[in-house]
Amino acid sequence: MIGLNLGSKVAVLQTTGMDEGSGEDKIVVKGLSKIFNAHHPEKILSLLKQGMGKEDILSETGATVGLYDIDFSVKKGELFVLMGLSGSGKSTLERCINRLIEPTSGQILIDGADVLKMTSDELRYFRKIKISMVFQNFALLPNKTVLDNVVFGLEVQGIPKDERYEAGMRVIELVGLKGYESMKPAELSGGMKQRVGLARALATDTDIILMDEAFSALDPLIRRDMQDELLEIQGRMHKTIIFVTHDLDEALRLGDRIALMNNGQIVQIGTAEEILTNPADDYVLRFIEGVDRGKVLTCQNIMKKALLTVTVGQGLRTALVLMKDASLSTIPVVDRSNVFQGLLDADDALRGIKEGKTKIMEVANIDIQTVLPDTAVEFLIPILIVTNYPIPVLNEERKLKGLIVPGMVISALNATGGVN
Numbered sequence: 001m002i003g004l005n006l007g008s009k010v011a012v013l014q015t016t017g018m019d020e021g022s023g024e025d026k027i028v029v030k031g032l033s034k035i036f037n038a039h040h041p042e043k044i045l046s047l048l049k050q051g052m053g054k055e056d057i058l059s060e061t062g063a064t065v066g067l068y069d070i071d072f073s074v075k076k077g078e079l080f081v082l083m084g085l086s087g088s089g090k091s092t093l094e095r096c097i098n099r100l101i102e103p104t105s106g107q108i109l110i111d112g113a114d115v116l117k118m119t120s121d122e123l124r125y126f127r128k129i130k131i132s133m134v135f136q137n138f139a140l141l142p143n144k145t146v147l148d149n150v151v152f153g154l155e156v157q158g159i160p161k162d163e164r165y166e167a168g169m170r171v172i173e174l175v176g177l178k179g180y181e182s183m184k185p186a187e188l189s190g191g192m193k194q195r196v197g198l199a200r201a202l203a204t205d206t207d208i209i210l211m212d213e214a215f216s217a218l219d220p221l222i223r224r225d226m227q228d229e230l231l232e233i234q235g236r237m238h239k240t241i242i243f244v245t246h247d248l249d250e251a252l253r254l255g256d257r258i259a260l261m262n263n264g265q266i267v268q269i270g271t272a273e274e275i276l277t278n279p280a281d282d283y284v285l286r287f288i289e290g291v292d293r294g295k296v297l298t299c300q301n302i303m304k305k306a307l308l309t310v311t312v313g314q315g316l317r318t319a320l321v322l323m324k325d326a327s328l329s330t331i332p333v334v335d336r337s338n339v340f341q342g343l344l345d346a347d348d349a350l351r352g353i354k355e356g357k358t359k360i361m362e363v364a365n366i367d368i369q370t371v372l373p374d375t376a377v378e379f380l381i382p383i384l385i386v387t388n389y390p391i392p393v394l395n396e397e398r399k400l401k402g403l404i405v406p407g408m409v410i411s412a413l414n415a416t417g418g419v420n
Helices: 009-015 041-049 054-061 090-097 120-129 146-150 152-156 161-174 190-203 220-237 248-254 272-277 282-288 316-325 346-354 377-386 406-414
Strands: 025-036 064-075 079-083 105-110 131-134 208-212 240-245 257-262 265-270 330-334 340-345 391-394 400-404
Touching: 025 041, 025 090, 025 240, 041 054, 041 064, 041 105, 054 064, 064 090, 064 240, 064 265, 079 090, 079 248, 090 105, 090 208, 090 240, 131 190, 146 152, 146 161, 146 190, 152 161, 152 190, 161 190, 190 208, 190 220, 220 248, 240 248, 248 272, 257 272, 257 282, 265 272, 265 282, 272 282, 316 330, 316 346, 330 400, 340 346, 340 391, 377 391
Parallel strands: 079 240, 079 257, 131 208, 208 240
Antiparallel strands: 025 064, 025 105, 257 265, 330 340, 391 400
């Protein structure tokens, strides 16, 4: 059955992929190594275990260490980025997952099945129905139309023509290529060709999509558009995606988590915020130098917990006593469910008392600019320019999660991160 052979685009999006936030491991890699140009790779692995470096092994044995002792897992529905400089091993690692490159040792478990133990027939079937790939150079068939390129994987699976064309047209519309289905690749721009490659991967409705430097050949504006397209599609379809890139900005923008690689090994795995705020070593620190932290860090990364609040039912005098004891000039006002109601300023409270007012909400400022926890820090600057109060951070239900003061924003933007 083709998951995309449904009655509407909405139905396609709702029935394909995973339930968001399941937390289930889809891919588990254990002790994975790949040695090139070695007659006895086990001897090379032994040298690596003894601490010999990659360059020394190359000069003494002629063998190239592609990967060594890789361990990581990818959650179901996660967009996981492999990032590193040229020669770091990221593309080799991705291609080992579907055995386009044969690993030397280790395990690759997908839904609990070890890919390295699959027979040739099992591997072919696995590649047809479980995993698809999008390449940097598009890999389109020049004599076929866009539609025929998109449904090529379904044709290989033996899906009837009418059925595969119907599925193909739905995915073509999904990636914004409707009207171009009869054109040949030579008639398309680079960005459109890459959309065809993405549509082909989506058409087979595989659980896993591998993307190897998929946007690297595109100019910056088209590349940004394709990143937006991928994020939008992923937000609806929740595929498990491993995305290879050498571009840090791209990795930070796309990845739910990022694995940073160097010399055939993973040196750090984490979210963009974790890597920026807590780099594992000097290599990672050098990698992240110059990153615009305001575009990556979010309010939840820099906010502080509101240790003291007042509720709408408390009086102004009580609020002033609490503020004086805590040395606060401003305090958040919430209801009994912690839903944000406004900010109370000490000077306003004193003025209110002199005017005979007793209730907090009679003087509290309710015209307050608030932000969500996932708001990028860069968006705080315009708010701070026109306000002189802490910025409340609220969740979707408007419950108070924390506060941001101007000094915290400046410190976050200027921080260079420390090394453990």
